[in-house]
Amino acid sequence: MSASKEFTLQEVEAHNTKKDAYLVVHDKVYDCTSFVDEHPGGEEVILDVAGQDATEAFEDVGHSDEAREILDGLLVGTVKRMPGDPEPRAQAATTTSSSSSTDAAGFGVGLYAVVLIGGALAYGAYNYLQAQQQQQ
Numbered sequence: 001m002s003a004s005k006e007f008t009l010q011e012v013e014a015h016n017t018k019k020d021a022y023l024v025v026h027d028k029v030y031d032c033t034s035f036v037d038e039h040p041g042g043e044e045v046i047l048d049v050a051g052q053d054a055t056e057a058f059e060d061v062g063h064s065d066e067a068r069e070i071l072d073g074l075l076v077g078t079v080k081r082m083p084g085d086p087e088p089r090a091q092a093a094t095t096t097s098s099s100s101s102t103d104a105a106g107f108g109v110g111l112y113a114v115v116l117i118g119g120a121l122a123y124g125a126y127n128y129l130q131a132q133q134q135q136q
C-alpha cells in the first residue's frame, strides 16, 4: 500500500480491531496491526485508540526515537480532513493550553478587582470615621 494514500477519519475509524488496527498520529495514518502484539506498553493501550487520533496518547507517553522509527515503518498514508472533522489533536492541545493561560489572566483581573474594591471600602470607612469625629 502506498504511503501517499489519503484516508478520511471515517475510513480510519473502520480499522478499530486487533486484526485491523489503524492509528492517526500527527495527521498521518499508521497500520499497527502487526505491532499490537509487540508493543512494550501492551496491546490494550493501542486497541483503546485504534481507528482514532492517537497523537495525544502517543506523545503523552514520551515515546523514544526508536518508537518513532517503528511508527514510521507502519505508515500507510495521511489524513484527509473533511469539512466538519475535528481539528488535529496537536493543535487542539495548543488551544487548550492557551485557554488555560487566559484563565490565569482572568484570575489576575479578579485579584485586581479585589484590591480595588478593598481600597474603595477602606477609603469609605475612613471618610465615615472622619465625619463621625467631626460631629462630636
Ligand code: HEM
Binding pocket: 023, 030, 032, 035, 039, 040, 041, 042, 045, 046, 049, 054, 057, 058, 061, 062, 063, 064, 065, 066, 067, 068, 070, 071, 074
Ligand atoms: C503504533 C504506535 C506505537 C508504537 C510504534 C509504540 C512503540 C513503543 C515502544 C517502542 C515502547 C518502548 C519504550 C520506548 O521506546 O519509548 C513503547 C512503550 C510504551 N507505549 Fe507505545 N507505541 C505506540 C503507541 C502507543 C499508544 C497509542 C499508547 C497509549 C497510551 C502507548 C503507550 C505506551 C506505554 C504506556 C509505554 C511504556 C511501557 C513501559 O515502559 O512499561 N503506546 N511504545
